Amino acid sequence: MQLRSWTPSRREIMEVGLASVLAAALAPRLAMATEETVAAELKKLYGDKPMAGGKIKLDLPEIAENGLVVPLNVDVESPMTEQDYVKAVHVFADGNPLPQVVTYRFTPQSGKAAASVRMRLAQTQNVIAVAEMSNGALHTAKAQVKVTIGGCGG
Numbered sequence: 001m002q003l004r005s006w007t008p009s010r011r012e013i014m015e016v017g018l019a020s021v022l023a024a025a026l027a028p029r030l031a032m033a034t035e036e037t038v039a040a041e042l043k044k045l046y047g048d049k050p051m052a053g054g055k056i057k058l059d060l061p062e063i064a065e066n067g068l069v070v071p072l073n074v075d076v077e078s079p080m081t082e083q084d085y086v087k088a089v090h091v092f093a094d095g096n097p098l099p100q101v102v103t104y105r106f107t108p109q110s111g112k113a114a115a116s117v118r119m120r121l122a123q124t125q126n127v128i129a130v131a132e133m134s135n136g137a138l139h140t141a142k143a144q145v146k147v148t149i150g151g152c153g154g
Helices: 010-031 034-048
Strands: 052-053 054-061 070-076 087-091 100-105 113-119 125-135 137-145
Touching: 034 087, 034 125, 054 125, 054 137, 070 087, 070 125, 070 137, 087 113, 100 113
Parallel strands: 052 137
Antiparallel strands: 054 070, 070 113, 087 100, 087 125, 125 137
C-alpha cells in the first residue's frame, strides 16, 4: 500500500486563514459579558422591581490565584417558613462568557437558604447574587474577585 501525501490547495489555505482571522477578530467581542449584559439579564428576569441590599452573604476570595476553581458560598438570611422563604438565588459574573453562573431553587423544606459551588472566572470581575423571596422582594449582594494569572497579578 502506498501512502500519498496531501498538499492543500491555495483556496483551502485561504479559507482556513480567513476563518482564523475572523474568529480572532470576533472572539474578544463575543467572549465576555459586561456590567450592561448583567443589567439586561436582571431586567429580563425582574423588570424594574427594586432590589434591596442586605440579607445575602457572599463568601468569595478577594484574590483568586486560579480562576478555574473559585469557591463561592451563598447564604441568605431567612426563616424558611411557609410564609417567608427564599425561592431562588441567581448568581451572575460580569466578565464571563455567559453572565448567569448558577441558579439555586429553595423551598421551606430546604431548612436553610445556603449553597456552595466552585466556579470559573475568566478575569477580575464582579460577582452579583440576587435572592428572590416568597413575598416577591428582591435582595442583592455584589463582590469583586481579582483573578490573578499564575498567582502573579493580572
